[in-house]
Amino acid sequence: MQIIRNRISYHIPRFGFKYLCDTTFLNEEHLQIQKVALDFAKEKMLPYASDWDKNNYLPSQVLKELSEMGFATIYVKQELGGVGLDHLSASVIFEALSYGDITTTATLAVQNLCAYLLANYGTEEQRKVWIPRINSFDALVAYCLTEPNSGSDNKNMETYAKKDGKDYIINGIKCFISGGSVSDLYLIVCKTSEKDVSSILVEKDTPGLSFGKVEDKMGWHASPTTRVILENVRVPQSNLVGKEGQGFKMGMSALDGGRINISSCSLGGASLALDLAKDYLQDRKQFGQQLSNFQGLQFKFADMAASLVTSRLIVRQAAMKLDENQIDKSLYVSMAKTYATDSCFDVANDALQLHGGYGYLREYQIERIVRDLRVHKILEGTNEIMRMIIARNLLK
Amino acid sequence: MKVLVAVKRVVDSGIKVRVKPEGIDLQGVKMTINPFCEIAVEEAVRLKEKKLIAEIVAVTIGPKQGAESLRHALALGADKAIHVTTEARIDQAVQPLDVANILAKLVERDNYNLVLMGKQSIDDDFNQTGQMLAGLLDWPQATFASNIQITDGVAQVIREIDGGLQTVKFKLPGVITCDLRLNQPRFASVPNIMKAKSKPLETIPLDKLGKLHNSIQITKTEAPAVRKGGAIVENVDVLLQKLRTEAKLF
Numbered sequence: 285m286q287i288i289r290n291r292i293s294y295h296i297p298r299f300g301f302k303y304l305c306d307t308t309f310l311n312e313e314h315l316q317i318q319k320v321a322l323d324f325a326k327e328k329m330l331p332y333a334s335d336w337d338k339n340n341y342l343p344s345q346v347l348k349e350l351s352e353m354g355f356a357t358i359y360v361k362q363e364l365g366g367v368g369l370d371h372l373s374a375s376v377i378f379e380a381l382s383y384g385d386i387t388t389t390a391t392l393a394v395q396n397l398c399a400y401l402l403a404n405y406g407t408e409e410q411r412k413v414w415i416p417r418i419n420s421f422d423a424l425v426a427y428c429l430t431e432p433n434s435g436s437d438n439k440n441m442e443t444y445a446k447k448d449g450k451d452y453i454i455n456g457i458k459c460f461i462s463g464g465s466v467s468d469l470y471l472i473v474c475k476t477s478e479k480d481v482s483s484i485l486v487e488k489d490t491p492g493l494s495f496g497k498v499e500d501k502m503g504w505h506a507s508p509t510t511r512v513i514l515e516n517v518r519v520p521q522s523n524l525v526g527k528e529g530q531g532f533k534m535g536m537s538a539l540d541g542g543r544i545n546i547s548s549c550s551l552g553g554a555s556l557a558l559d560l561a562k563d564y565l566q567d568r569k570q571f572g573q574q575l576s577n578f579q580g581l582q583f584k585f586a587d588m589a590a591s592l593v594t595s596r597l598i599v600r601q602a603a604m605k606l607d608e609n610q611i612d613k614s615l616y617v618s619m620a621k622t623y624a625t626d627s628c629f630d631v632a633n634d635a636l637q638l639h640g641g642y643g644y645l646r647e648y649q650i651e652r653i654v655r656d657l658r659v660h661k662i663l664e665g666t667n668e669i670m671r672m673i674i675a676r677n678l679l680k
Numbered sequence: 681m682k683v684l685v686a687v688k689r690v691v692d693s694g695i696k697v698r699v700k701p702e703g704i705d706l707q708g709v710k711m712t713i714n715p716f717c718e719i720a721v722e723e724a725v726r727l728k729e730k731k732l733i734a735e736i737v738a739v740t741i742g743p744k745q746g747a748e749s750l751r752h753a754l755a756l757g758a759d760k761a762i763h764v765t766t767e768a769r770i771d772q773a774v775q776p777l778d779v780a781n782i783l784a785k786l787v788e789r790d791n792y793n794l795v796l797m798g799k800q801s802i803d804d805d806f807n808q809t810g811q812m813l814a815g816l817l818d819w820p821q822a823t824f825a826s827n828i829q830i831t832d833g834v835a836q837v838i839r840e841i842d843g844g845l846q847t848v849k850f851k852l853p854g855v856i857t858c859d860l861r862l863n864q865p866r867f868a869s870v871p872n873i874m875k876a877k878s879k880p881l882e883t884i885p886l887d888k889l890g891k892l893h894n895s896i897q898i899t900k901t902e903a904p905a906v907r908k909g910g911a912i913v914e915n916v917d918v919l920l921q922k923l924r925t926e927a928k929l930f
Contacts (some may be wrong), residue, residue, distance in 0.1 A: 313873065316751060319712075320868050354870030367870050 306593060309600045314376050317369070320353070321380035329384025330556075336385065336506040337652050340498075342466065343388055343506065344421070350381070350392055351421035357399040359541060364403040365415035371541055371603040375548040379596070382552025386656040387506040389552065391424075393545040394462055397538050398425035398471055401483065405526035405534050410485065414469065426467040428458035428512050429535060435460075436669050439532070443474035443514065445484055447521070452476070452484060454492075454517040460663075464510030465495035472514065473531050480529035484519060492517035503655030539664060540606055540617045546664045547599045547624040553653045554592050554628035557635035560650050561585065564639050581638060588631045595624040615677040622670035625660040632657050681733040681833075681852070682790065685724050685758065686783060686797040686809070687717035687740050689749040689770065693802055699903045703772055704803070713749040716798025718756075720858040722865040723828060724796050725757035732830045733794070735759050739786060741779060741886065742770040754876035755868035761879065762786065766886040771803040772898050780812035782890040787817060792853065794835070799824050799857040810857035820850035824859040 307315060328346055336343055350356065358374040360366020374396065381389040399418045402410055417423035434440040443456025454474055461470075468488050476482040486493055496511030526534055565576040565585065575581055602620035605613040632653045636643035643650050661667050691697065691704065692712045698705040713721075724736045738753035739762040740746045750761040764782060768774055787795065800807035807823075814821035822837035826845070829836040830852070839846045840859050868876075886892070913919045923929045 312748070312751075313877070316748070316755065316868075316873050317870055320870070320873065324867050349867075352869065353867060358870070368874070369870065 306596055308597065309372065309604060310376065314373055317373055318376045318380050321355070321377045322383065324350070324353070325381045325384030325552075329381065329388060333385035333388075333506075334646065334649055334652055336388065337503075337656075338505070338646070340505045340508070342391065342508065343385075346388060347391060347395075347424075348421040351395070351419055354419075355381070355392055356395045356418050356421065357403070357415060358396055360396075360399050360403040360415065365411060365419070366399060366403060370607040371544050372600060372607055374541070375544050375551075375599055375603045378545050378548035379551040379555070382549040383556050384552075385506065386549050386553045386653065387504045389549050390504065390546065391463065391507050393542065393549065394427060395421075395425060396545065397542045398427055398469075400541060401427075401471065401525060401534055401538050404537075405483070405530065407522070407525075409522070410525065417468075423468040424463050424466060425469045425471065426461050426463040426512070427471050427473075427538075428461050429473045430460045431457060432459050432511075436666055438473075438535075439481070441473070441475060441481070443472065445472075445474045445476050445482065447476075448518070451518050451520055452523070454484065454486065454514045454519065456514050458512040458514075459496070460499075460509055461512045462504070462507050462509055464508060464512050465498065466508055470512060471525065472512075473535055476528045476531075481531035481535075482528045483525040483531040483534055485523040485525060486514070486517055486519055490517055490519065501659075503652070503658055540614055542664050543617050543621040544599060544603045544606060546660050547595075547602075547621050550625045550628035550657055550660045551592070551596050551599060553657045554595070554631040557632040557650055557653045558585075558588055558592055560648070561588070561635035561638045564642070568640075575638070584634055584638065588634050591627045591631055595620075595627045599624050612677070615674060618665075618670040618673040618677075621665065622667040622674070625657070626667060629654070629657045629661060681793040682735045682737065683724050683727070683733050683794045683796055684783070684787060684790070684792040685717070685720050685736060685738050685753065686779075686795070687721060687738055687749045687753055688714045688798070688801045688803075689740060689742055689746045690714045690801050690803045691771070697903075699901055701901070703769070703898060703901045706769075706771070711745065711748070713752050714798050714801045714803075716800060716802075716858055716860070717749070718752070718798075718865045719860070719862050720796040720798050721753045721756050721758060722863050723825075723858055725866075726863065727828070727830065728757065737762060737790070737792070739764065739783070741766060741774055741782060743767055746770070747881065750881060751873075751876050752868065754879045754881075755873040756866065757872070759879060761881045763881060763883045764886050764889060765883055766892065768886075768892055773892055773894055775892070775894070775896055776806045776808035776812055777895065778890060778892050779809050780816055782886070783809075783813050784816045785889045787813075793833075794830075794852055795819075795855045797855070797857050799859050807857075810855050814855040817853075817855070820854040821856070822848050822850070822854065823857040825856050826859050826861045828856060828862070 354367040357366030358369050359371055362368035378389050395418055402414050429438055431441050445452040445454045470486045472484050472486050492515045494513045499509045566574055568575045598620045602616040605616045636650045636654050639650055642648050689711050692710040695710050727733045736758040737760045738750050738758040740749050741764040747763050750763055754761055797810050822839055824840045825837045826840045827838035833852050835852055835854055836849045837856055
């Protein structure tokens with residue numbers, strides 16, 4: 285690849301993901317699945333990711349193919365309609381797919397989260413209708429928890445579902461909803477009484493359901509984010525997922541998996557950043573030699589590499605604890621989420637710096653990774669909340 | 681109709697090869713299914729989807745890691761697998777005539793109607809095994825296939841040859857070796873990868889089927905010469921002189 289003379293668009297790293305690809309904790313099946321996911325990511329996602337970002341385009345065709353390969357219901361048990369793998373497999377898959385495109389993989393992660401909730405807490409009817417639709421990407425599902433006045437303090441939500449005959453009437457506003465305005469199903473977490481938080485399904489085109497404008501975000505451009513507005517939205521009470529009052533517990537159990545997933549997305553993005561930086565350091569010459577000869581840059585690269593490897597290890601360990609339902613799983617998931625999302629953003633940011641002026645140009649892809657990874661420190665529970673959970677677990 | 685597909689586990693085409701005196705350094709190197717073998721498996725699966733064949737059996741020769749390629753074939757759609765085990769170096773000691781003899785034994789044992797394989801493996805590039813197998817079985821062969829049609833037990837194959845495209849037709853059973861443009865292998869889906877775990881995999885030690893004679897010996901392995909810089913010459917005479925004395929072109 286010639287960076288200086290013939291600038292090509294969207295460089296594909298020469299030996300992408302082949303170095304520093306730990307197989308610690310992975311068995312043969314994980315490796316097989318990782319290979320499939322990585323091959324797909326490199327062929328069908330990586331060459332297009334920058335275009336999707338530039339055009340704010342949600343790549344439905346690619347998401348359909350990914351869903352048909354079994355990547356939309358990864359940790360839903362087979363008897364409930366899913367693929368029946370574990371969280372460690374999900375971590376490996378999301379890491380590999382994020383190498384291709386972080387945002388699209390995150391969209392897939394939301395599908396997995398909603399499928400998990402519908403499968404484990406939904407009625408048989410709900411499962412029979414929605415799980416096959418998620419598996420074929422016939423339905424895009426959005427998870428609606430955050431509100432303008434309740435982010436980290438999500439217990440303080442105001443969206444309320446009042447019983448009326450055999451229906452619920454829901455009023456409220458949800459914000460920062462990924463897939464808002466383009467999803468087929470919205471899983472609304474709302475209060476059904478003073479104390480009870482519940483999850484209720486609202487399908488698109490239900491009267492009273494409307495959306496705010498598509499937010500103009502720093503990154504994650506391939507996923508539209510909007511407010512979801514519910515004005516006297518009437519749905520049958522059979523749209524309740526699980527029991528009344530169970531909504532919070534459901535959310536917390538889904539978030540553990542979701543946090544592993546988002547951390548894994550960070551790992552994939554940082555891997556690409558590291559590969560791009562490596563190619564740049566070996567190609568670019570200044571002062572008569574390759575940048576990779578300068579010790580300052582070597583040290584920086586070494587730190588980035590160690591950072592990526594450690595992040596990967598803690599995420600995989602947390603995934604295994606989640607799979608084994610160990611008592612300290614939430615502690616480790618919180619540690620993994622905060623460590624990996626922070627470290628991987630720094631890896632991407634450092635990789636941008638190593639690119640010098642070219643790092644600032646969209647064409648070199650690295651700035652997209654930085655922009656996309658920035659939000660991972662915030663969503664699925666801010667890293668500040670993660671620290672609260674860790675401290676509470678250790679210091680109580 | 682039963683099809684035998686032979687697959688080989690080779691060094692991944694994307695890696696940087698390290699050369700040691702005794703051969704390519706395989707230590708810790710990424711290995712994968714030979715691309716032409718994968719194309720052969722994909723073709724077999726497509727023929728099965730068209731209901732032209734009933735059963736696909738994948739076979740490989742090699743150490744226990746060779747089973748990875750078999751599981752890949754099973755995940756793509758093969759029904760059964762056979763693993764002929766040996767600890768010999770698969771890129772050096774497992775040679776075409778020995779492989780052909782072993783495959784011939786399996787063909788006789790299990791009565792296949794068609795053998796599909798890659799045209800060559802990317803580690804030794806022999807491009808001999810399919811042809812030798814056909815010779816040993818006294819079967820017709822079509823190599824470098826870029827298109828395969830099967831109707832009523834007759835195979836019609838378009839071959840990519842130096843002069844262009846050649847179409848051959850023969851009555852099965854036969855051997856067909858597959859070339860690059862025959863198809864593009866699918867991505868295995870996760871449900872298929874998991875189903876592959878429960879498909880039958882038979883293990884046979886190599887000496888029960890044949891022997892490795894090592895009739896070809898590798899005498900030297902070396903990396904290609906490092907590219908030297910060019911030179912600008914003043915006129916055509918100097919150019920001709922350099923072509924004669926240095927490049928030794930004529």
